[in-house]
Amino acid sequence: MAEDKLKQEELLNVSYEPAARDWAEPSVTFRKGTYCYGAPLKHQKYLGLPNQREWQPTDPDWKLPENWKEIILEGMETLLKRHRSFRLYLDICVRCGACADKCHYFIGSGDPRNMPVLRAELLRSVYRRYFTTAGRVFGRLAGARDLTEEVLKEWFYYFFQCSECRRCSVYCPYGIDTAEITMMARELLNLVGINIQWVVEPASNCFRTGNHLGIPPHAMKETLQFAVDELKDITGLTVDLPINKKGAEILFVAPSADFFASPHWFTLLGYLALFHEIGLDYTWSTYASEGGNFGLFHSTELAKRLNAKIYAEAKRLGVKWVLGGECGHMWRVLHQYMDTLNGPADFLEEPVSPITGTRFENARSTRMVHIAEFTADLIKHGALKLDPSRNDKVRITYHDSCNPARAMGLFEEPRFILRNVANHVYEMPENTIREKTFCCGSGAGLGADENLEMRLRGGYPRANAVRHVHERHGVNMVACMCAIDKASLTPLLEYWVPGVEVGGVHEFVGNALVMTGESRTTNLRGEPL
């Protein structure tokens, strides 16, 4: 593996002393391991993106349209008119520096342009130059920079080194959110056809097949059927597999990684076991088979185009409400954007748990409930028979995923569930959990293999906290509720803290769940109980 070549001591030898060189001088080297590949032409075409061409960041000629500068500046003007956050956050930063060491990429790399303040300044300087009088008149003295191709390259490099995790916005005295700045910067880059493979390809797949992995409907059914078979091997029970079922009460939407990737797979088994046991009248959808939304990492427009499927499918199938699986940025979209983008969902009903009768007041408009809310309610009402000792093999710590933490406030539900399904649950240090949680280092489309060095650097603060509880409490399992976490924490921990695995909260629910008529000798991973 490539990571073998990366020496830990080298990665950890981080200097926070910035070079004396003026940051205003744009300069960027696309060093292998620290940037993502460009979007393939095929997928640019499928989505109808601007300036379609084969392109790589390392190309000397980025094949920009002739009037690229005009396009960007006009785009900027539009965004300034559309988003108060953008204009305000460009205007009011006082450069107090409180955000500087809150970014996991800065902590892990020491690159001054990874300080949130300076990351924003890369864009802010151009804003000053073209949109403020002081910048127009005084130029460099007023912190203004001309928009050049070099600046654009720098934008690409650094705005694809931000995982939109919002940690800096927790610490900023004005709540300046670099995620907003990054989203705007990416919107601008899109206008001239600059985006990465790991964002555009999943988005295009999702547009066509309904999910990021590009799984067509029949293959999706096959893989779900495979999960049903596996669950039968484990529990002796055959669970229902409703797909595109009209008239079901609930539409269930999970990140598609859950039915293809590992360790997500065990979370899928957990969902299936749970839904079977409580006799939930639900359905999967092949058309809306993706909760995650890589459109968010591209533009609000693409986010809307992908997200539209969930409500459309809920309407077509005639369900009462929608239940969402374990995912991170998926919940950023569902919680903060979906109702605005594609609502109102007046054809759905206010969500009520068919098992406990609990009315999910907090989702009364969007009508989409998080599975942790749903399951926590089941447990609280004693609707599940649980045997936590079946999880005694693992000593768990819970990793708050950025978006459910800082864009939703989902902290207690998963913790409540874990405490009820497992006997050994430990918290990581206070300053690395809840709203202060650290990103896995691979969010917002940065989980590409070619970006491994940056991911290992950015993921280090998280890994370090895991190591702390690994050494202190013998923690050997990180539970989380995000598909990107599950995919990226696995190699991250293998590298930094070998011996710690990753699983989803509903994997442990599935393990502990005592099902009627079951006979189990192994957990969902097939390991003896």
Add this chain to the structure above:
Amino acid sequence: MTYALLSVLLLAAVGWAGGVVGNTSLLFAVIIPYAALAVFVLGFLFRAIGWSASPVPFCIPTTCGQQQSLPWIRQDRLGSPTSTPWVIGRMALEVLLFRSLWGNERVEIKGAGKLIFSPKRYLWLGGLLFHWSLAVILFRHLRFFTEPVLPGIAALQGLDGFFEIGVPVTYVSDVFILAAVTYLFARRALSPQMRVISLPADYFALFLIAAVLLSGVLMRHFFKTDVERVKEMAMGLVSFCPVVSAHPGAFFSIHLFLVSILVAYFPFSKLMHAAGVFLSPTRNLRNDSRMRRHVNPWDYPVKVHTYEEYEDEFREAMIEAGIPVEKK
């Protein structure tokens, strides 16, 4: 930094010249202060209204605490408010006590890969001292602009000069604010990270404020200033019958001129964070986006991939796999 310092010194010199060179008092004591004030008011309104009139398309609070979900889970109403009073509470703690800065900590990787967290509250303290002292000082200044002097000001002044050190007494707020400004400057100039992120404008604002403070302190304690005349001038300005007479002292001229510059500069600078902090969507929105629909005023229809198009592409395979379809 040098440019910033030089420009502030230059401005101070202009202010001083305005006081000593004959026949300029109309300009320096009346026209410039009025013009500065006008620029401030109009500029401030222009910026603040511009921000508040711009749309907030999405409900994007940064949630710093447990959401409201199930009734038996305790919501963190300050970190994740779902009602306006609690949003006001969150904002009040932010604006009055700098709650987010209070949580500041330093994080770094130190030898052997140890990630070290250490609380770092000096910035919080420096910022808080600066802003609160400034508030006290501004309030104290009202004694020049009101007749009879507003109630409460004498009491505040008494409290501020509680230690009765020196004649006239030294104000605690003056000491605090000078210390705070010194600290804010020192961390900017000495920390390599801060130096990198600092712009000339950051130094300029600091130097200008420091110069205003120094000129004020100097004229109070070291260079006698005719306070009676200051009051007369101040009352003249607020009652729109400006008094044009000899200046009450050179440092007063500098002070007044620099204040005019500061006030006029304010709306076009980062100092506007004073208004902007109230408008920040990550702080001033309720975390209720699944309870109440937030409307995007510029929303527009987008090209979607409909179910029909999807089924058209995959119909045969779906039928073969036994997945229900709309059209057979």
